[in-house]
Amino acid sequence: MTQHAEATVTAAEGHRADPAVTFAELYGSEPDGIWAAPGRVNLIGEYTDFNEGFVLPLALPHTAVAAVARRDDGLLRLHSTDVPGGVVVLRVDALAPHSGHGWAAYPAGVVWALREAGHPVTGADIALTSTVPTGAGLSSSAALEVVTALALNDLFELGLSAAELAVTGRRAENDFVGVPCGIMDQMASACCTEGHALHLDTRDLSLRQVPFDPAAQGLTLLVVDTRVTHALGDGAYAERRAGCEEGARLLGIPMLRDLPYAGLDAALATLAGAGADASVIRYVRHVVGDNHRVEQIIALLDAGDVRAAGPVLTEGHLSLRDDLRVSCPELDLVVETANAAGALGARMTGGGFGGSAVVLVETAAAGAVARAVSEAFAAAGHAAPGVFDAVPSAGAGRLR
Template sequence: MSTQDQATAAPAAHGDLRARFEQEFGSAPDGVWQAPGRVNLIGEHTDYNEGFVLPFAIDRTARVAVAVRRDSTVRLLSTYGDQGVVTTTLEALRPGTAKGWTKYPLGVMWALRERGVGVPGLDLLLDSNVPLGAGLSSSHAIECAVITALNDLTGAGLAAEDMVLATQRAENDFVGAPTGIMDQSASLRGSKGHAVFLDCRDQTAHLVPFETEPAGLALLVIDTKVSHSHADGGYASRRASCELGAEVMGVKALRDIEVADLDEASGLLDEVTFRRVRHVVTENDRVLQTVELLGGPGPGAIGPLLDASHASMRDDFEISCPELDLAVDTAKAHGAIGARMTGGGFGGAAIALTPVDAERKVRDAVAKAFAQAGFAAPDIFTVSPAAGATRIA
């Protein structure tokens, strides 16, 4: 990680967060927990189609200092923004009532209560250095930090799989975003130096070695500054197209369609639905190929699969945007061995797998291209596969 990256990535120290908590709430927290954001290496919009994904937890985290209260009051404060302390009660937790970042911790509390967990009132202070709206799952990092804290504080004994499903319910039913299970799985089950190969049908997962540095590579994240949200019509309409495609094809989910079945699908589906289906089917295949290559020749061999993934998302799933396309095309033209947009689309970030000796050239070229196009200056930084959610103090 460059000095510039380190300067922008560092969150407040554990002691600083505890001191700020005590200053704001009048007593020390019971502990501090953190959960990472994630980069999806490959496998986009395959998760809710019961397919395969290959994300990894990153070295950018959301952290929460939490203290249990003796009443049902919930007080929430973030170190960023000027919203101030938000106060509510456990009894008032209902879908659609929370605003801003508080939707995520309150959604987790609601989902756990729906599961029968005895969630207490609490005071919570949030600190995060996961970029917002960049497609790096800043919201799920918050949720996973909170559910890890509550699992510890309540003694609920939830396994990672249970916490994944609870945070998914918080997203789907409380926040109103029809997301799958990939982001939570990466944040809760990540491991340093590895990606998480996840089968979204049954939640089976295993760790796949993914270390760029020994291969002489860096993974650049190019945050386009085009904010996106899963709780909007674009994401929901893509999911509806996938469900329609599965229904017409007579399968439980698009996971059950092979690349060889696409000729048949083209004759049964309208043109738009077919392209949506083709993306998911071929993307599942690219995930499997990437896992195989990482277990053999290593990360230096996966560039063409990253490129093909971006082309599919741009042309078949139609979730890219001019800023993402410019980031990908410029990175590849100046030395990246593969690049693609990452995340739900309609903005957010791209990733570029780049030889270390070309990193500066790629950074400078992308920044220059954005300036010439009249786009906002992108935030460009490196990430490394990191550990999953845990208690840190």
């Protein structure tokens, strides 16, 4: 890890209180166990998951940690050290979608989703803390969902697989919270392994762990958090999803996943001839192109040519900026500055409208690139970005 990145990782992760101590202080007893689930950063494949396409995320060392005890009286008590306020007390049999609860809607939604699926979850005391930056496009909400699902799966002996836990988390976010996300974030948090990126087919949830160790090749994958927050529930995400579905309908295919890259130009001509909205045409071009870029980068990783992935990352950013139009000035500044300072490639990652970018860079040049980005932000009058190394880390698991 480079010196500059080590310092910023420490700042980004911050101090985490012992969750067992916090639990005891809150609830007057010891937890039954402690579990962790990571945030993720997506190397390539954006807005493809709800089109049943391909993604390539990796888990971060930043995690949501939950100290949990089972209850059998129907009460659900929730607390987060990261959010002002006390313990949120709910009844599991009164949980209903779109009923508010703020941050607590994410773990509460998991309880609701498990019960809706017929699992006998009768309550819990949960104390949560997280080092996953919120609003940074690094899946802080998915980490909360997955760690809650994993803990309840163990405590109530539900026997669910990691993929089933991820599906539970997605249902909580889609149907309970009301955010129309795809499955990538939860699958990455639940299923990633250390030293790998996760090649996920979001149609059938088949996956492959692709070896990804930038440090072994003298490379660093930086995450640059612009500290510009976004809210995917504001309609922009849903509008793009609807546009993609319209594109598939006009092309007579189930999903954009079913359009091969070789047929993209002809499909775009068909859409134009059918009078499709210009935004629909742009969305189709992005999704099919990003599915192809996932395949390109996997081929490069398999060949051991990680450096050649850099230009593909930048190409992906241009597509997100120009076709999907989900970037913002701060993200564009990261990409342009990093590449001008010698990075191999860079792109925004996550839902966009703020959040983070990934930068692939020679480790020897990582400090200079990080400084160039920070100086560019200062010159533009932006708040200082957070910069840390994206070390491919393990997925969710029980700590004790």
